[in-house]
Amino acid sequence: MPAESNMSTHSDPQSSETAFLEMRDVVAGYGNTTVLHDINIGVENGQIACLIGPNGSGKSTLMKSIYGFADVKSGTITVNENDITGRSPQENLMAGMSYVLQDASVFPQMTVHENMLMGGYVFDDDSQAARRAEELYDEFPILGDIRNQNAGTLSGGQRRLLELARALMVDPEIMMLDEPSIGLEPRFIEDVFDRIKQLNNLGTTILLVEQNAQKGLSVADRGFVLASGEIKFTGTGTELLNNDEIGRLYLGG
Numbered sequence: 001m002p003a004e005s006n007m008s009t010h011s012d013p014q015s016s017e018t019a020f021l022e023m024r025d026v027v028a029g030y031g032n033t034t035v036l037h038d039i040n041i042g043v044e045n046g047q048i049a050c051l052i053g054p055n056g057s058g059k060s061t062l063m064k065s066i067y068g069f070a071d072v073k074s075g076t077i078t079v080n081e082n083d084i085t086g087r088s089p090q091e092n093l094m095a096g097m098s099y100v101l102q103d104a105s106v107f108p109q110m111t112v113h114e115n116m117l118m119g120g121y122v123f124d125d126d127s128q129a130a131r132r133a134e135e136l137y138d139e140f141p142i143l144g145d146i147r148n149q150n151a152g153t154l155s156g157g158q159r160r161l162l163e164l165a166r167a168l169m170v171d172p173e174i175m176m177l178d179e180p181s182i183g184l185e186p187r188f189i190e191d192v193f194d195r196i197k198q199l200n201n202l203g204t205t206i207l208l209v210e211q212n213a214q215k216g217l218s219v220a221d222r223g224f225v226l227a228s229g230e231i232k233f234t235g236t237g238t239e240l241l242n243n244d245e246i247g248r249l250y251l252g253g
């Protein structure tokens with residue numbers, strides 16, 4: 001770990017007035033079950049942040065507590081200083097947050113284009129969804145090329161790209177991605193991380209959970225290590241990657 005590092009073991013030094021997405025003293029879980037204890041993290045506007053940690057440590061629950069799929073028992077979650085604690089998933093979507101779940105899936109009997117239009121179902125006007133899809137085909141020409149193909153015939157990499165692009169239909173300010181590389185053949189993994197950087201370059205702030213911790217941290221401006229429902233380390237992606245203890249405990253040595 002670099003001597004000048006501001007890496008922190010418990011609180012997040014970035015969890016302050018600069019944070020765009022912030023969790024402060026959050027305790028969360030499901031019904032009577034508490035999974036997350038006293039979470040304090042901050043993600044700045046335009047950053048990619050990556051959450052890593054062992055299986056069952058609460059990574060998905062942290063994402064779900066932000067988005068309204070898990071119960072926040074105490075603490076506050078803010079986006080751009082607006083309190084969104086307890087806001088429903090539908091409200092979050094309408095407010096410009098999208099969430100690609102770990103088991104995100106496409107509609108296999110529908111074409112790529114029909115799947116894209118489903119991502120724009122919140123628009124009042126169908127032509128708005130069609131226009132947005134065209135913008136995204138310009139950004140991701142490979143999707144435009146296969147727009148009339150049934151989604152069930154896509155390769156794993158193409159399907160993941162469709163899932164990401166469909167989540168962009170609402171032009172989100174924040175995208176939350178739960179394990180975007182899971183289940184992909186190794187040859188598609190690099191491409192998915194390139195796509196994530198591309199989404200970020202479009203101005204989207206990204207919070208991602210990644211079991212491929214090396215890869216996830218390598219694209220991250222900010223990293224968080226979660227274990228047993230607690231944030232154990234925060235720092236830049238590079239700081240976490242270079243930390244011996246994190247390497248030994250969480251990055252397979």
Ligand SMILES: Nc1ncnc2c1ncn2[C@@H]1O[C@H](COP(=O)(O)OP(=O)(O)OP(=O)(O)O)[C@@H](O)[C@H]1O
Nearest residue numbers: 030033035053054055056057058059060061062211
């Ligand atoms: N709907 C639920 N109801 C009750 N407990 C749950 C629910 N979903 C998850 N849990 C529990 O919360 C804990 C954390 O699970 P979570 O899925 O958040 O961890 P994770 O770090 O994302 O794991 P993985 O890497 O395996 O996906 C686990 O003990 C799990 O059993």
